[in-house]
Amino acid sequence: MKKITPNNEPLLTSDSEFEKKDLGRRDFLKFAGASAASLAILSVASCKKDRDDDMDNGGKGMYFGSGDIAILNYAYALEQLEAAFYIQLVNNPYSGISDMEKAFFTDIRDHEIAHREFFKVALGAKAISNLEFNLSGINFSSRASVLATAKTFEDLGVSAYNGAGWLIKDPKYLLLAGKIVSVEARHAAWVRDMIDNGSFANQEVVDSNGLDLAKSPSVVLSAAAPFIKSKIDVKDLPTY
Amino acid sequence: MNLLNVFDQINAVDPEFSDRISPRREAIKNLASISGKVTLAAIPFLISELFKKAYGATAPTDVNGVLNYALTLEYLEAEYYTMGVAKAGLIPSGRPLGAITTIRDHEVAHVNFLKQVLGNKAVSKPTFDFTAGGTFGNVFSNYDTFLAVAQAFEDTGVRAYKGQAGILLGNRVVLTAALQIHSVEARHASHIRQMRRARGGGAADQKPWITGSNDTGIGAVVDPIYAGENNVTQAGVDITNLSGPMGKISTNAATQSFDEPLSAEAVLNIAGLFIKA
Structure with missing residues (x-):
């Protein structure tokens, strides 16, 4: 358990955020569970009573910054993860991959690299470093494993941008997020159709109001945590 | 006078x-x-x-304006798919009809959701002419035309929502809902593009994502819907100058990897082609 390293300050400081904080604690427990898979990540939602215990490493992880910068780094981290996955996929295609699948996975790889490199340049000195990932749980020789992972990443990406949109303060960044999220949704729909034609927007991702998933940064990061090897410090990343 | x-x-x-x-x-x-x-x-x-x-139908300037603008587009899509599904023999049964029915259900749900949010501020449904004054005269008798117009609507919808996000800045409830609709429209667009690809012919090269401006094979009539989609500069960064897997990011990948917004004026001009009153 010692790899779990909560940050120093509680993310939510207002008293009225008590309920949200409680949710944050639940996310924290997810992190704790994930630690069994030797993950080392700083919790996005810590709790005050942990701040002085020996689980506190003083915030040595990669610092995402605060406000919009933190959100851009959060997007950058997710794009890095997706790019790493598709690079490995295209370099080691599963046997029997169709021409169309190979062409479209190559397209998607290039899109994710474009997103990754864009954030890197746009963030400049404020960009986090290259993250290390743990993709060992993915069987790249298995079409089913690859498609299932792609579906997870794409749906997660869509829900991440949808859920973080209202936290963004600068309309230019919001527009950029909007330009990217619909491309991720196009990917998600295609990957889903490769698994089961017609599942592009099924009930797993679209509710009875016709709305797609939207998830808070803390929820998204806990889902991505098993794939992220590097320590990250997201204590100032806006979330809810 | x-x-x-x-x-x-x-x-x-x-x-x-x-x-x-x-x-x-x-x-x-x-x-x-x-x-x-x-x-x-x-x-x-x-x-x-x-x-x-x-x-x-003026360009929206406030939250309700954006919601009514969205509602108008959703009315258009909902009625379009409702009529398409109801037209016997138009959409092949099985997966195609299943997919279009799924999309219809989402668009109807969007209409109901937006009407519920707007309450008595909701605009009423316009009267539509899906032939656009005869431009798409066989829209409900030719499956390929039906899919082509569907693709135009979905890609327009994706661009339209994106263009209004700034007005909803920081609005947890409304911006989030708009984004949640926006990505569903993108999922639809992706699937319709795949359906057209599967039909072959002039649509055989369709991809789920948009390459350059007007990659639809439909013709110049839909040029306004894709105007500007060939943009390769994002926030001052030329995407084609970034490092790609081999050398630089290609122009095609640069245009595909970012969907572009469309102004309300441009969207309303497009939608206006299909609105009788």
Whole structure:
């Protein structure tokens, strides 16, 4: 358990955020569970009573910054993860991959690299470093494993941008997020159709109001945590 | 009363007036030619109708404006798919009909959701002409035309929502809901593009994502829907100068990897082609 390293300050400081904080604690427990898979990540939602215990490493992880910068780094981290996955996929295609699948996975790889490199340049000195990932749980020789992972990443990406949109303060960044999220949704729909034609927007991702998933940064990061090897410090990343 | 003088005066203060009513430009000519035939009392009515067409659906400036703008587009899509699904023999049964039915259900859900949010502020449903005045005359008898127009609607929808996000900045409930609809439209667009690809012919090269401007194979008639999608510069960064897997990011990948917004004026001009009243 010692790899779990909560940050120093509680993310939510207002008293009225008590309920949200409680949710944050639940996310924290997810992190704790994930630690069994030797993950080392700083919790996005810590709790005050942990701040002085020996689980506190003083915030040595990669610092995402605060406000919009933190959100851009959060997007950058997710794009890095997706790019790493598709690079490995295209370099080691599963046997029997169709021409169309190979062409479209190559397209998607290039899109994710474009997103990754864009954030890197746009963030400049404020960009986090290259993250290390743990993709060992993915069987790249298995079409089913690859498609299932792609579906997870794409749906997660869509829900991440949808859920973080209202936290963004600068309309230019919001527009950029909007330009990217619909491309991720196009990917998600295609990957889903490769698994089961017609599942592009099924009930797993679209509710009875016709709305797609939207998830808070803390929820998204806990889902991505098993794939992220590097320590990250997201204590100032806006979330809810 | 000199109507043409009135139009000249409007053009003087609003040079875009005739662009606003561009799909209806014929109406001006018609108005001029019939003005001698109708009673003077009827003319103010004709003018107000014309103004409503030009300005009635104006670019939104506030949250309710965005929601009503979205509602208008969702009315369009919902009615389109409802009519398509109801037309016997148009959509092949099995997976195609299943997919279009799924999309119809989402668009109907969007209409109901937006109406519920807007309450008594909701605009009423316009009367649509899905042939766009005869441009797509066989839209409900030819499956390929039906899919082509569906793709145009979905790609327009994705661009339309994106263009209004700034007005909803920081609005947890409304911005989040708009984004949640926006990505569903993108999922639809992706699937319709795959359906068209599977049909082959002129659509055989369709990809789930947009390459350059107007990759649809539908023709110049949909150029306004894809205008600007060939943009490769994001926030001052030329994407084609970034490192790609081998050398630089290609121009195709640069345009595919970012969907572009469309202004409300451009969207309303497009939607206006399909709106009778």
